[in-house]
Amino acid sequence: MSEIVLKTENLGISFGGLKAVDNVNIEIKKRQLYGLVGPNGAGKTTVFNLLTGVYQPTTGCFYLDGEKLTGKTQEQINHKGIARTFQNIRLFNNMSVIRNVMVGLHNQPEFKCNPFVSLFRLPGHFKTEKAMREKAKEILRIFDLEDERNNLACNLPYGKQRKLEIARALATNPKLLLLDEPAAGMNPYETEDLMHIIRRIRDEFDLTILLIEHDMKFVSGLCDEITVLNFGTVLAQGTTDEALNNPEVIKAYIGE
Amino acid sequence: MSKLKKLKLSNYVCYIMVAAVMVVSFIVAQTGNLPRSYSNLLVQIAYSIILAVSLNLVVGFLGELSLGHAGFMCVGAYVGSYLAMQLAEVIDNKLIVLILSMLIGGLLAAFFGFLVGLPALRLKGDYLAIVTLAFGEIVRTVFKNMSVFGKAMGLSTQAIKYDSRQDTSLYLVSFITVLVVLFFVQNLVRSKHGRAITAIRDNEIAAKAMGINVTFYKLFVFVIAAFFAGMAGVIYGHYTTPVLYSFFSYNYSIEILVMVVLGGMASINGSIIAAALITFINFQLQSHLSGDLAALKYLIYALILIVLVIFNNAPKLAPIKDKLSPKLLFAKITGKKRHPGDIRSDAGDWRVIPTKIKMDEVLSVDLQQNTEFTPDKPQKGGK
Numbered sequence: 001m002s003e004i005v006l007k008t009e010n011l012g013i014s015f016g017g018l019k020a021v022d023n024v025n026i027e028i029k030k031r032q033l034y035g036l037v038g039p040n041g042a043g044k045t046t047v048f049n050l051l052t053g054v055y056q057p058t059t060g061c062f063y064l065d066g067e068k069l070t071g072k073t074q075e076q077i078n079h080k081g082i083a084r085t086f087q088n089i090r091l092f093n094n095m096s097v098i099r100n101v102m103v104g105l106h107n108q109p110e111f112k113c114n115p116f117v118s119l120f121r122l123p124g125h126f127k128t129e130k131a132m133r134e135k136a137k138e139i140l141r142i143f144d145l146e147d148e149r150n151n152l153a154c155n156l157p158y159g160k161q162r163k164l165e166i167a168r169a170l171a172t173n174p175k176l177l178l179l180d181e182p183a184a185g186m187n188p189y190e191t192e193d194l195m196h197i198i199r200r201i202r203d204e205f206d207l208t209i210l211l212i213e214h215d216m217k218f219v220s221g222l223c224d225e226i227t228v229l230n231f232g233t234v235l236a237q238g239t240t241d242e243a244l245n246n247p248e249v250i251k252a253y254i255g256e
Numbered sequence: 257m258s259k260l261k262k263l264k265l266s267n268y269v270c271y272i273m274v275a276a277v278m279v280v281s282f283i284v285a286q287t288g289n290l291p292r293s294y295s296n297l298l299v300q301i302a303y304s305i306i307l308a309v310s311l312n313l314v315v316g317f318l319g320e321l322s323l324g325h326a327g328f329m330c331v332g333a334y335v336g337s338y339l340a341m342q343l344a345e346v347i348d349n350k351l352i353v354l355i356l357s358m359l360i361g362g363l364l365a366a367f368f369g370f371l372v373g374l375p376a377l378r379l380k381g382d383y384l385a386i387v388t389l390a391f392g393e394i395v396r397t398v399f400k401n402m403s404v405f406g407k408a409m410g411l412s413t414q415a416i417k418y419d420s421r422q423d424t425s426l427y428l429v430s431f432i433t434v435l436v437v438l439f440f441v442q443n444l445v446r447s448k449h450g451r452a453i454t455a456i457r458d459n460e461i462a463a464k465a466m467g468i469n470v471t472f473y474k475l476f477v478f479v480i481a482a483f484f485a486g487m488a489g490v491i492y493g494h495y496t497t498p499v500l501y502s503f504f505s506y507n508y509s510i511e512i513l514v515m516v517v518l519g520g521m522a523s524i525n526g527s528i529i530a531a532a533l534i535t536f537i538n539f540q541l542q543s544h545l546s547g548d549l550a551a552l553k554y555l556i557y558a559l560i561l562i563v564l565v566i567f568n569n570a571p572k573l574a575p576i577k578d579k580l581s582p583k584l585l586f587a588k589i590t591g592k593k594r595h596p597g598d599i600r601s602d603a604g605d606w607r608v609i610p611t612k613i614k615m616d617e618v619l620s621v622d623l624q625q626n627t628e629f630t631p632d633k634p635q636k637g638g639k
Binding site for chain 1 (some may be wrong): 420440442443445448449450451452454455457461462463464465467469470476505602609
């Protein structure tokens with residue numbers, strides 16, 4: 001339980017003179033549900049973009065399982081085991097639900113298939129396709145999306161689109177899952193349901209999860225520890241109750 | 257089980273169409289009734305289909321706009337034909353020469369595709385279009401100035417040309433090539449790699465975050481499309497003489513693009529039909545309009561295109577279009593109801609896919625304000 005999965009050291013990025021994220025130190029232990037909260041524009045999503053290689057940090061670095069991942073491309077970081085969802089849903093809209101998940105499975109070693117094997121339709125092609133389809137169905141079952149598998153992703157209702165995005169990220173077999181506002185736009189029932197799912201995938205897939213969320217009930221119900229960001233700097237850090245009751249945090253959220 | 261059968265049938269429609277045309281024309285040719293001009297038309301249709309389908313890989317499936325497809329064809333036509341003439345002196349069999357030169361011409365075009373793609377695919381949208389456009393122009397200008405290839409007189413391919421007066425077998429060879437190309441394109445599209453390619457088209461950022469190697473797949477598609485275009489070029493070299501630089505102009509690239517757009521983005525069946533249709537229209541206009549009337553060719557051609565584009569997009573014509581849609585006719589015959597959201601084939605319902613490129617803008621027919629309100633078109637959301 002004490003093994004550290006993600007460690008950031010003085011992580012920071014500045015765009016011109018603006019320090020969007022400055023000096024962020026986070027340590028996330030294995031199987032932990034870790035929250036990242038803060039007012040709008042605090043730099044939460046920027047931290048995600050740094051951790052997934054969309055931006056390269058200008059200062060500091062981060063480690064996954066002790067391996068330094070700073071400077072790697074988005075693809076490489078995904079292969080190393082960090083997967084993410086997006087704040088504004090980015091599904092493959094014109095593909096069916098199951099194909100969305102199968103794209104996530106693309107780089108799994110058990111589904112390796114040379115492009116030329118596919119071009120010539122050798123037996124290996126059919127074998128991988130079938131295995132991928134089964135695996136994708138299995139993942140969709142967890143999210144209760146199996147019956148929707150042949151619908152276009154863009155035709156799904158919002159809550160299901162969010163779930164599908166998590167399913168797709170999960171398909172890349174990550175060690176660390178980054179969820180960017182997973183409950184945004186969901187009604188209380190869906191949020192409740194999502195909390196169960198997140199706990200379930202954590203247990204089933206032995207995952208570590210870092211999530212951004214504005215719904216404090218969601219955060220306090222789910223996360224063991226949180227980091228509060230404000231204007232790119234860490235305002236408070238620690239167990240959820242402690243950090244949320246910190247007077248500085250209350251000041252940043254509600255004002256004096 | 258019956259569902260499985262139906263699903264498979266829809267996968268093979270494109271082969272059936274091409275094979276049917278080939279078999280019918282072969283039977284007619286055996287009875288000796290196939291007019292010479294029609295065997296010419298068939299060859300033209302065959303290489304147009306190869307070009308349209310391969311460009312559809314880039315534009316429809318990968319979602320990048322390439323305007324240099326004629327350039328790749330140019331490489332194949334010049335180099336492949338030149339090589340075929342050298343080979344013809346050593347090898348006696350015409351067919352083997354054709355196949356060998358097709359492979360080598362294709363490979364060389366693919367190599368050029370790689371060279372252009374490597375830097376150019378870092379660009380997006382309009383910028384990539386401009387670079388590929390420039391590539392097409394550069395290639396034909398270079399060939400125009402090389403004395404090996406006959407300079408401005410063009411490369412005379414008299415030695416290897418299939419003279420339609422004596423030997424009409426070229427259309428058979430070209431149609432078999434079309435089937436082979438379709439086989440590879442279909443296989444690519446319906447594999448995990450095809451899925452990765454369409455994922456890049458749908459959302460490049462998400463594809464990257466899913467660990468898809470975007471650069472590799474973009475280059476891969478570009479190279480494969482160039483390979484097929486080169487093969488089409490070699491067929492062209494065997495069909496006509498001389499191979500002239502002026503044929504591979506910007507206009508021709510656009511014509512291929514028009515076939516793709518008209519057939520529907522990422523619809524292989526559509527590309528085949530549109531390529532055949534446009535080649536047929538061109539051919540008829542060319543043979544019936546002579547003298548001063550020849551100038552009318554482009555006007556009529558443009559009118560037909562505008563009408564087809566409007567027919568494809570106008571919301572008020574949608575009910576008429578639906579009535580004529582082969583899918584619904586098929587459903588009526590078999591008596592099966594289909595939910596509009598359902599997707600039958602593994603490749604998804606490609607017909608209604610909007611890509612990154614607004615093709616109506618490319619064709620200068622601005623129907624954007626209308627299409628925004630059509631409820632039956634999936635909107636590109638989540639941006």
